[in-house]
Amino acid sequence: MFDREKIKKGVRLIIEGIGENPEREGLVETPDRIARMYEEIFKGLEPPEEELLKCIEGETHDEMVLLRNIPFYSVCEHHFLPFFGNAHIAYIPDGRIVGLSELPRALDYLAKRPQVQERLTKQLADLIVEKIKPKGCMVVIEAEHLCMSMRGIKKPGVKTITSAVRGIFRKSQTTRQEALELINKDK
Structure with missing residues (x-):
């Protein structure tokens, strides 16, 4: 390719x-x-080397799973400059779970292509819903964009925050608030 x-x-x-x-x-x-x-x-432009978000057979869980501060980098498709930061991923299984490393692996795969942060956030949430079929999921991405830090407006350190909420995280403010509190704990 x-x-x-x-x-x-x-x-x-x-x-x-x-x-x-x-x-x-x-x-x-x-x-x-x-x-x-x-x-x-840009390895994410090729088909993944192995199936993304493969569920663990025989394991079940029905309460929130949250990974926070997952570092990532990508390249902004508008200026071909990097953007980088941390992602936070939460999901409430409807029985099916994935290995913890599966979520950062999926993030890395989707980030390794010319991207915009908004699309990356949405793609990851949609992939989780498609593959795991959870009761709900939430993806929050915080990133610094070098196209904004070193050119144009020249404002280094500014974080862009995007979120995508699906299922119970969209319907229940209590569930959404619990996840946000866990994400922001100790900040």
Whole structure:
């Protein structure tokens, strides 16, 4: 799927376009390095290597499961600059559960493609609902966008917070509030 040669040619054009010499010692290998980096950080454009959010057979639970402060990074599709931060994922199983590492793995997969934070938040919540079929789920993502920190408005440290709530988290303010209190505990 990835075309390293095309990426290398494009990076070389960018180097020339900014007025640099692509044959300068420090830049000669840059197109290749960027092509290899893109192959890694955009791995979410390829089908997943293994099934996402595979449920654990024979295990059941029916109370809230919450993972907080899951670090992630992605690339903003508007400027191709990184955005990064932490995600918080809560779900209330309707019997079926997944291994705890499955949730960050799904986040990483969806984040490894040109993205916008709002879509990433929604995609993760929708994937949880589709695969686990919980009573409800909530995804909250807090991220800093370098396209806002280092260019344009130039406001480093600003966090963008997005949320997606499904099922009981949308219907019950008490359940939603419990999850938010757990997410914000000790902040």
